[in-house]
Amino acid sequence: MNKTPKAIALISGGLDSLLAAKIIQEQGVTVEGINFFTGFCVEGHTHAIRKKDQNKSKRNNALWVAEQLNIPLHLVDIIEEYKDIVINPKHGYGANLNPCLDCKIFMVSKALEWIECSDYEFDFIVTGEVIGQRPMSQRKETMPVIAEQSGANDRLLRPLCAKNLPETLPERMGWVDRDQLFDFSGRNRKPQMALARQFGFDDYAQPAGGCCFLTDQNYATKLADLWQARGEKTYELDDIMLLKVGRHIRPKPHFKLIVAREEGENRFLQGYKKQFTSMQPVSHGGPLTLLDGVPTDDDLKLAAQITARYSQGRDADSVTVEVIMNGQSSELHVSPLPAQDVMSEWMI
Amino acid sequence: METQHSLDTRNLLCPLPVIRTQNLVKTLNPGETVEVVGTDPGIMNDIPAWCRINGHEVLESTTIENEYFVCLKVGD
Numbered sequence: 001m002n003k004t005p006k007a008i009a010l011i012s013g014g015l016d017s018l019l020a021a022k023i024i025q026e027q028g029v030t031v032e033g034i035n036f037f038t039g040f041c042v043e044g045h046t047h048a049i050r051k052k053d054q055n056k057s058k059r060n061n062a063l064w065v066a067e068q069l070n071i072p073l074h075l076v077d078i079i080e081e082y083k084d085i086v087i088n089p090k091h092g093y094g095a096n097l098n099p100c101l102d103c104k105i106f107m108v109s110k111a112l113e114w115i116e117c118s119d120y121e122f123d124f125i126v127t128g129e130v131i132g133q134r135p136m137s138q139r140k141e142t143m144p145v146i147a148e149q150s151g152a153n154d155r156l157l158r159p160l161c162a163k164n165l166p167e168t169l170p171e172r173m174g175w176v177d178r179d180q181l182f183d184f185s186g187r188n189r190k191p192q193m194a195l196a197r198q199f200g201f202d203d204y205a206q207p208a209g210g211c212c213f214l215t216d217q218n219y220a221t222k223l224a225d226l227w228q229a230r231g232e233k234t235y236e237l238d239d240i241m242l243l244k245v246g247r248h249i250r251p252k253p254h255f256k257l258i259v260a261r262e263e264g265e266n267r268f269l270q271g272y273k274k275q276f277t278s279m280q281p282v283s284h285g286g287p288l289t290l291l292d293g294v295p296t297d298d299d300l301k302l303a304a305q306i307t308a309r310y311s312q313g314r315d316a317d318s319v320t321v322e323v324i325m326n327g328q329s330s331e332l333h334v335s336p337l338p339a340q341d342v343m344s345e346w347m348i
Numbered sequence: 349m350e351t352q353h354s355l356d357t358r359n360l361l362c363p364l365p366v367i368r369t370q371n372l373v374k375t376l377n378p379g380e381t382v383e384v385v386g387t388d389p390g391i392m393n394d395i396p397a398w399c400r401i402n403g404h405e406v407l408e409s410t411t412i413e414n415e416y417f418v419c420l421k422v423g424d
Contacts, residue, residue, distance in 0.1 A: 037363055060363050060390065063397040073401055075367045241361065267387070267414060271359035 005175035006030045007157070008115055009126040010107060011073060012211050013061025015192055015204045016128030016160060021069055022199055023159040024126050027176050031126070033073040034114060035062040036107050038082040039240050040213045061205040068201065078110060079237055086214065087233045096220035098212060100134060101142055108150035124155045124170045131161045132186040140164075160184045160192070213244065222248050225348045229253065229293075238272065242290075245269065248348040249306060255293025256348070257303055259310055273324065279307050282331070283320035286311025300325075301334060308336035349408055349419050351381040358415070362390035366398050369420075373404065378424045381407065385417050392416050399423075 009021035011033035025031045066073035085106050089099030108125060115122040129138050129146075143165055147156045154169040157176065162168070163183035170176040184191045196204060213219040222243045227233045229250070246258040246265050260266040266288045269278075276290040277300075289307040293299075300323060308319035314336045321332045355372050357365035365386045372382060384395060389411075395418045396406045403423035410417045 035363075037367060041363070060366065060394045060397065062363075063366070063394055063401065066401050067397060071401075073398075075363055075370055075398075077364070077367050268359070271387075 004028065004030050005124070005170065005173075006032070006120065006122045007124050007126045007170070008074075008111055008120075008122045009033050009071075010111055010128070011035050011062045011065050012128070013063075013065055013205050014128065014211060015189075015196060015201075016130060016133075018065045018068065018128070018201065018204055019192060019195055019199070020126050020128035020159045021065075021071065022201075023181065024157070024176065025069060025071070027180060029170075029175060031069065031071050032120070032122075033062070033066045033069070033071050034076060034111055035073055036076050036078045036082075036110060038103075038212070039079045039237050040082075040086075042211050042213055064205075074114070076110065076114065078106075081110075082106070083235065086235075094215065096215055096217050097223055098214040098220075100215075101145070103212075104129070104138075104142075104146050105149045108146055108152050108156060112150060112152050112155070123173075123175065124157055124168070125152050126157050126159060128160060129158045130184045130186075130192075131164050157181075213240075219243060222348050225250065225256075229256065238275070242272065246287075246290075247310070249342075249346045250348055251302055251306065251343070251346050252299065255291055255295050255299055255303070257306060258290040258292065259307065260287040260289070277323065277325040279304055279321050279323045279332075281308055281311040281313060281319050282322045283318075284308075284311045284313030284316065286313065286319070286321075301332060302337075304332040304334045305337040306342065308334055309339070309342060311336065349383070351383040351419050353380065353382040355382060355384045357384060357386040357388070357391065359387055361388050362394050365391045366394045369395055370398065370402075373402075373420075373422055376422045378422050380422045381419060382422070383417060383419045385415055387415060389416055391418060395420065 007024050007029050009031050011017045021031050063073060085099050085102045089102040091101040094100050111125050131140050147153050157168045157170050159181050161184050162181035164185055171178045226239060242258055245268055246260050248258055250256040260269050269288045269290055272290055276292060278290050280288045287310050291303050304321040307321055311319055313319040318333050319336055321334060323330050323332055355368060357368055365388060369384050392409055399406050399420055405421040407419040407421055
């Protein structure tokens with residue numbers, strides 16, 4: 001053929017997608033990366049907020065991978081469209097609220113849609129999937145499901161396990177040499193690590209994957225609580241961001257508190273004060289608390305007592321808490337709630 | 349520094365500031381300048397990385413209290 005074939009590689013920022021793109025690049029194919037932001041990506045988020053995470057690398061691993069490969073990376077916001085995947089997964093959830101199979105189908109279909117709508121003329125799609133590596137989405141029987149239901153069919157190439165799968169279009173067309181692809185399978189990461197060494201990559205993101213908050217049990221519990229309290233499975237971006245921050249305490253079914261755990265979270269929650277009733281101790285140092293719900297006067301008092309419980313005045317007889325509700329400021333003088341009165345079932 | 353465009357990404361967490369920057373830059377011409385301000389310290393790494401990948405130039409990056417500023421020039 002005359003033109004150099006072009007592939008778009010799904011880049012999560014993990015080792016597998018790095019290797020998959022590299023394998024194809026090594027075969028003379030022009031590769032560009034695409035990264036989808038769902039709102040649930042672990043990347044970055046909490047690192048930016050909490051002091052304990054301040055020393056962690058704040059690099060975006062997808063950008064970092066693109067730099068290692070010297071390829072352009074297209075970042076695509078799919079927050080709105082992704083809601084339907086989280087709320088109504090056709091193939092169900094994994095261990096938590098992770099709709100992994102639907103997610104993979106969706107991302108490949110979005111990549112296909114993106115290349116068909118763009119002017120770049122890509123020939124095929126590359127992913128870092130490995131048969132048997134993930135219990136829900138990366139199994140022998142789900143590989144064809146992803147290819148078919150995404151619409152990519154034989155334009156989808158998985159270089160790390162291609163030899164365990166039927167031949168694809170880029171192989172048949174001679175754009176890619178099947179003999180130089182791999183037959184990895186299972187959860188063993190050693191073959192990938194060996195290949196990484198062979199390519200000279202000695203620094204890469206978490207080898208075991210895990211880049212989505214929906215796979216996290218604590219996070220999934222908070223999301224399920226949000227849906228239960230609302231009486232429907234809906235969310236906005238702010239909702240899912242706030243689930244990553246603070247202590248979440250639901251003393252009564254109709255309201256929840258988000259209590260900052262440290263200065264970084266205080267600063268982050270400041271940005272949400274206009275959207276929620278908020279409170280913060282003024283007589284003592286203490287956390288900013290957001291109240292999600294419509295509180296009665298008794299609820300406000302209880303919320304202020306809980307807020308005081310987490311303040312430097314926790315042992316004081318009285319703590320003054322400023323409450324801002326509907327733009328109106330007032331003060332409550334409360335006794336901090338004793339630790340034993342903060343019910344364990346309130347903690348989400 | 350003086351720039352032709354500004355982008356406020358305060359209270360957004362990475363990679364959203366990068367995505368917003370990417371989407372704005374797509375609409376600009378080579379040589380135009382943008383100042384991105386945010387509260388996520390991640391932008392100090394991510395926007396320069398994104399610029400390096402895509403051929404844009406970081407002109408300046410500064411931190412003032414808890415806000416982060418990155419000025420860039422759109423590449424060819």
